[in-house]
Amino acid sequence: MYDFVVGGVGPAGARFARRAAEAGYDVLALEQGRIGEPLACSGHVSSDVWDYTGEGAREELLQNEVYGARFHVGGPNSGSYPFYKREVVSNVIDRVGLDRHLADLARQAGADVREEHTVTDVCEDDDRVEVTAKGPTGTDTYEAKMVAGCDGPRSRVRDALSLADPDELLHGVLAFSEESDAGDFVDVHLTAPRFFAWRIPRGEAGVEYGLAAPPGAHVNKHFEDLIDGYEVDVSHRCSGAIPVGPPERVTSRRGFLIGDAAAQTKPFTGGGILYGMTSADHAAREIDPDRPTTLAAYERAWRDDLEREIELGHWLRRAYSLPEPVQRIGLGALSGEIGVHMDRPTSLFSMTHLKAMLSRSK
Structure with missing residues (x-):
C-alpha cells in the first residue's frame, strides 16, 4: 500500500x-x-519559481526577464500606462x-x-x-x-x-508567434469581458499572446481581435480552463x-x-x-x-x-514605479510599495 x-x-x-x-x-x-x-498555461511566472527548482533550471528554462507591464484600455495603438520596477519583476520560461x-x-x-x-x-x-x-x-x-x-x-x-x-472556470486561449522580441515589458489589455488579454515577449522563442474571459463571452472572437490589432501570424494555439x-x-x-x-x-x-x-x-x-x-x-x-x-x-x-473613463483615470494616477510583488496583492500596502509611490513625487 x-x-x-x-x-x-x-x-x-x-x-x-x-x-x-x-x-x-x-x-x-x-x-x-x-x-x-x-x-x-502561460510561461510568465514570478521569479520566485527558482526557489522550487533544482540546479541548472534557470539556465535551462529562462527565456526572458520582465521589469514591468504596460496596461492598455483599448487596442495596441490606444496608448498605455506603464507599471515597473528597477529590478526584475518576473520571468518568462x-x-x-x-x-x-x-x-x-x-x-x-x-x-x-x-x-x-x-x-x-x-x-x-x-x-x-x-x-x-x-x-x-x-x-x-x-x-x-x-x-x-x-x-x-x-x-x-x-x-x-x-x-x-x-x-468559476474562465476560458483561456494561448497562441505563439515566431517574431523575436527581447523586450522587458509585457502588455496587458483590459478589453476582454471581466478579465484581460496579454502579450508576452519570449526573446528568441517568440511572443506569447493570450486572453481569458468567462465562458460565453465570445473568447475566440476577442482573441482574433487582439491578434488582428498586432497584425501577426500565430500558431500552436491551445486553450484551457482557469479556475478562480x-x-x-x-x-x-x-x-x-x-x-x-x-x-x-x-x-x-x-x-x-x-x-x-x-x-x-x-x-x-x-x-x-x-x-x-x-x-x-x-x-x-x-x-x-x-x-x-x-x-x-x-x-x-x-x-x-470598471467603465473605460474610470479605468483611464485610475491607471493614469497609479502608473509609474511600483513596489508590488506579482504573487502577493497584500504587498500593495507594504513599505516597499509606499517608498516607490513616494519617490514619484520627488
Missing part, C-alpha cells in the same frame, strides 16, 4: 510528490498524458520544460512517477483509498492511505471525492486537493504555479497519511497563507470591469 497516490503531475502534483518522498513516504504519482503536454524538470525532481526524491496513467475513480474507505487508473496496458487499482488531487481545474479526483467545484475561487473545503476523509484542482490561483491573473507549489509544501509538511485528522491542519495552513491574497485578488479583478 502506498502512503500517497497523487493524481496529476503538473507543478503542484510534482512538488507534493517530491516533498512527500523526501519526507520518507512511499508516493505514486500518475499523469494522464506526457508530462507538460498539451501546453495550456519554457513552461513544458518546467513541468518536466519538477517531475524529474520528484523521481530523484524517490517518487514513482508514471506518465499516460489517467485517474478515473477514487473510492474512500475508513482505512484507505482505492485509486483506479487507466494506463497503456489496461486499468489498474492502487491502494493508498491517502490520495492527492492535483489533476487540474476539471479534476476527476475532486469529483470522485464529492468536493465542490471552483467558484476555491471552495470552502478542499479535503475529504482521506483525500485532499492542491493547485488548480483546489482553485489555488490568483483571481486577478489566473496564475497558479506559485500558489499551487506553496500549498503543496503546506500539504507535505502538515499531512500524516496515518493520521487523517492532519488534513485539517493542511486546510488551515494554506488558507492562513493565501486566503487574504486571494480575497484581495478578487477586488483587484473587479477593476477590469
Whole structure:
C-alpha cells in the first residue's frame, strides 16, 4: 500500500510528490498524458519559481526577464500606462520544460512517477483509498492511505471525492508567434469581458499572446481581435480552463486537493504555479497519511497563507470591469514605479510599495 497516490503531475502534483518522498513516504504519482503536454498555461511566472527548482533550471528554462507591464484600455495603438520596477519583476520560461524538470525532481526524491496513467475513480474507505487508473496496458487499482488531487481545474479526483467545484472556470486561449522580441515589458489589455488579454515577449522563442474571459463571452472572437490589432501570424494555439475561487473545503476523509484542482490561483491573473507549489509544501509538511485528522491542519495552513491574497485578488479583478473613463483615470494616477510583488496583492500596502509611490513625487 502506498502512503500517497497523487493524481496529476503538473507543478503542484510534482512538488507534493517530491516533498512527500523526501519526507520518507512511499508516493505514486500518475499523469494522464506526457508530462507538460498539451501546453495550456502561460510561461510568465514570478521569479520566485527558482526557489522550487533544482540546479541548472534557470539556465535551462529562462527565456526572458520582465521589469514591468504596460496596461492598455483599448487596442495596441490606444496608448498605455506603464507599471515597473528597477529590478526584475518576473520571468518568462519554457513552461513544458518546467513541468518536466519538477517531475524529474520528484523521481530523484524517490517518487514513482508514471506518465499516460489517467485517474478515473477514487473510492474512500475508513482505512484507505482505492485509486483506479487507466494506463497503456489496461486499468489498474492502487491502494493508498491517502490520495492527492492535483489533476487540474476539471479534476476527476475532486469529483470522485464529492468536493465542490471552483467558484468559476474562465476560458483561456494561448497562441505563439515566431517574431523575436527581447523586450522587458509585457502588455496587458483590459478589453476582454471581466478579465484581460496579454502579450508576452519570449526573446528568441517568440511572443506569447493570450486572453481569458468567462465562458460565453465570445473568447475566440476577442482573441482574433487582439491578434488582428498586432497584425501577426500565430500558431500552436491551445486553450484551457482557469479556475478562480476555491471552495470552502478542499479535503475529504482521506483525500485532499492542491493547485488548480483546489482553485489555488490568483483571481486577478489566473496564475497558479506559485500558489499551487506553496500549498503543496503546506500539504507535505502538515499531512500524516496515518493520521487523517492532519488534513485539517493542511486546510488551515494554506488558507492562513493565501486566503487574504486571494480575497484581495478578487477586488483587484473587479477593476477590469470598471467603465473605460474610470479605468483611464485610475491607471493614469497609479502608473509609474511600483513596489508590488506579482504573487502577493497584500504587498500593495507594504513599505516597499509606499517608498516607490513616494519617490514619484520627488
